[in-house]
Amino acid sequence: MTARAEVPAVVDLDRVRKEYDGGRIVALDDVTLRFGQGESVAIIGRSGSGKSSMLNAMAGLDRPTRGRVLIDGREPPSAAHWTRLRQSSMGLVFQSFLLLPTLTARENVEVAMFPRIRSVAARRARADELIAEVGLTDRAHHRPGELSGGERQRVAIARSLANDPRVLLADEPTGNLDSRTSAHVLELLMDLHKTRGMALILVTHDPAVAERCHRQIRMVDGRVVEDRVHGGEGRAA
Amino acid sequence: MNGLSLPWRNLTQRPTRSFLTLLGVSLSVAAYVALAGLSRGIDNAARDGLTENGIHLIVTERGVVDIFASALPMDLESDLRAIDGVTNVAPDLANLVPAEADSHVLLNGWGAGSFLWDTVPLVAGELPSQDQPRSVVLGSRLAESLGKRTGDTVELLYEPFLVAGIAEFDSLMNDNRAILPLSSMQELTFRNGVVTVFHLQLEDPRDAEALAEIRATIESTWPRLRTASPEGITQDNRMVEIFQGFGWAVSAIALVMAVLIVINTLVMSVTERKQELAILSAIGWGRLRIIAMIVTEGMMLTAIGSAVGIALGIASASFVSAMPAVQGLVQPEITWWLLVEIVVAVLMLGAVASFYPAWRTTRMVPVTALQGQ
Numbered sequence A: 001m002t003a004r005a006e007v008p009a010v011v012d013l014d015r016v017r018k019e020y021d022g023g024r025i026v027a028l029d030d031v032t033l034r035f036g037q038g039e040s041v042a043i044i045g046r047s048g049s050g051k052s053s054m055l056n057a058m059a060g061l062d063r064p065t066r067g068r069v070l071i072d073g074r075e076p077p078s079a080a081h082w083t084r085l086r087q088s089s090m091g092l093v094f095q096s097f098l099l100l101p102t103l104t105a106r107e108n109v110e111v112a113m114f115p116r117i118r119s120v121a122a123r124r125a126r127a128d129e130l131i132a133e134v135g136l137t138d139r140a141h142h143r144p145g146e147l148s149g150g151e152r153q154r155v156a157i158a159r160s161l162a163n164d165p166r167v168l169l170a171d172e173p174t175g176n177l178d179s180r181t182s183a184h185v186l187e188l189l190m191d192l193h194k195t196r197g198m199a200l201i202l203v204t205h206d207p208a209v210a211e212r213c214h215r216q217i218r219m220v221d222g223r224v225v226e227d228r229v230h231g232g233e234g235r236a237a
Numbered sequence B: 001m002n003g004l005s006l007p008w009r010n011l012t013q014r015p016t017r018s019f020l021t022l023l024g025v026s027l028s029v030a031a032y033v034a035l036a037g038l039s040r041g042i043d044n045a046a047r048d049g050l051t052e053n054g055i056h057l058i059v060t061e062r063g064v065v066d067i068f069a070s071a072l073p074m075d076l077e078s079d080l081r082a083i084d085g086v087t088n089v090a091p092d093l094a095n096l097v098p099a100e101a102d103s104h105v106l107l108n109g110w111g112a113g114s115f116l117w118d119t120v121p122l123v124a125g126e127l128p129s130q131d132q133p134r135s136v137v138l139g140s141r142l143a144e145s146l147g148k149r150t151g152d153t154v155e156l157l158y159e160p161f162l163v164a165g166i167a168e169f170d171s172l173m174n175d176n177r178a179i180l181p182l183s184s185m186q187e188l189t190f191r192n193g194v195v196t197v198f199h200l201q202l203e204d205p206r207d208a209e210a211l212a213e214i215r216a217t218i219e220s221t222w223p224r225l226r227t228a229s230p231e232g233i234t235q236d237n238r239m240v241e242i243f244q245g246f247g248w249a250v251s252a253i254a255l256v257m258a259v260l261i262v263i264n265t266l267v268m269s270v271t272e273r274k275q276e277l278a279i280l281s282a283i284g285w286g287r288l289r290i291i292a293m294i295v296t297e298g299m300m301l302t303a304i305g306s307a308v309g310i311a312l313g314i315a316s317a318s319f320v321s322a323m324p325a326v327q328g329l330v331q332p333e334i335t336w337w338l339l340v341e342i343v344v345a346v347l348m349l350g351a352v353a354s355f356y357p358a359w360r361t362t363r364m365v366p367v368t369a370l371q372g373q
Ligand SMILES: Nc1ncnc2c1ncn2[C@@H]1O[C@H](COP(=O)(O)OP(=O)(O)OP(=O)(O)O)[C@@H](O)[C@H]1O
Pocket: A020, A021, A025, A026, A027, A045, A046, A047, A048, A049, A050, A051, A052, A053, A054, B371
């Protein structure tokens, strides 16, 4: 715990509550958490325990019923602010990849740069770099339908890096992949986390994945029941 | 990939739907172009025809539904001639009459010595003489479409006529008509002593004040008469008004249809693509950017649709004006201005039409659509 207090926070959850169906379902039950710069955090817990709800709230994709989400110590006041944060400081990776089916791998990466980079050539060059970084140069011109699950997830990861985020939020990034492919994707995420020094917050069911992270948070019924720093690998310098 | 690639990709991704939408937009625009072009063409055809004959002012019966129904007593001629500033008066008995091969032609009966005869640009033969009552001069285009030369016989009003001469008028309307002596026109159409219109030449047609005074004099002396300048000939003409009103109504409906088609297509398409739009939002696309993309799609549809529609519209207007029933009377008047007007109107409508579905779908919280898979 002491280790965390030293690093400046990137994301703060302050008594965040998320209810569905007018309060009949409580997905997040007054969660207070702080995520520091460069941390690697695994969020684990049973299905329905509120992991995705928490990640969505942290990305501004959903609004908490109560409580505050702070980014760099400030609460984004509007949807437009959240959009700008996702443009500049957050990358998102999802279990089901969520690529645009009509675009090639490289174009999927380029699309994320539209709001920030004007020049077509600059976008293309940057997308090529990222595609190379995830090892997909030879698949750059294929559409998602022509790629394997692992390749699709690597495209999604390249896309999430498009704007050099300081936080990568990944919701079960290996959940749709077999164990070998999972290992590859996980390796890639850990590498990026280390080389770029960005915080990695990932939701997972897989204890092996969780072990690789520096900190583990366990959720049960919308509450944080365990928040453990085990000082393992994955802590950015 | 540039800002237009994505909307373009979205359209080409659903080729059947995009094609059908384009077809709908093009047909609407085509209907608009054709009708607007034809109804403007009526004005111009009449004006050009009159101007070519050196006519400054025309006098008809007030309030007739159809200009050919105007019936004025011939002896008005001398009274009109007596008005200050009027130099010439030419009676004209005009009608659309049955001709050979099931067609109808515009037939004008002109009085002996009328100034109108001096404006006939003969290219063959001679003018019909008053002692040859069954002789006509044909406009060159009419002569050509009937396959007539001077000396031939042409059937008008179920009677044989000698083609005395052929004239090449500039105005399409004039070049598609036949002219004969007034007396035989009156006899053949049972309108003895009656004319349709008096054509007036004025001392100084550019003197607006004098013109207004002459018109006021005529209309106050004979309340049943109406005067019109060549430009204003189609105003206050019930037939033309009905046609134009009808044309405008149909073209307005056509444009509304185009808008509805675009709205419908985009509502369907964005509903299907909710998740894609949510993905864009998740990777940092602002609401305005997403709306702009959808609006661009709508504008692409309407832009291509109006380009195709303009081509179709011009083609169908020419087709209509070439039909035997209207041949020579109306030439579509499709100016660059009309086209610019249509393109601008359609693009604006396209933008407005696509804004609604865009605004509606981007209102939701992104996560709802991300989950909805
Ligand atoms: N849009 C929604 N409407 C209603 N209830 C919802 C909605 N989204 C989530 N929930 C409910 O909220 C609770 C938490 O869901 P959440 O998706 O956060 O769980 P999770 O931990 O991510 O589960 P999983 O491991 O299966 O992804 C669940 O009971 C779920 O049914």
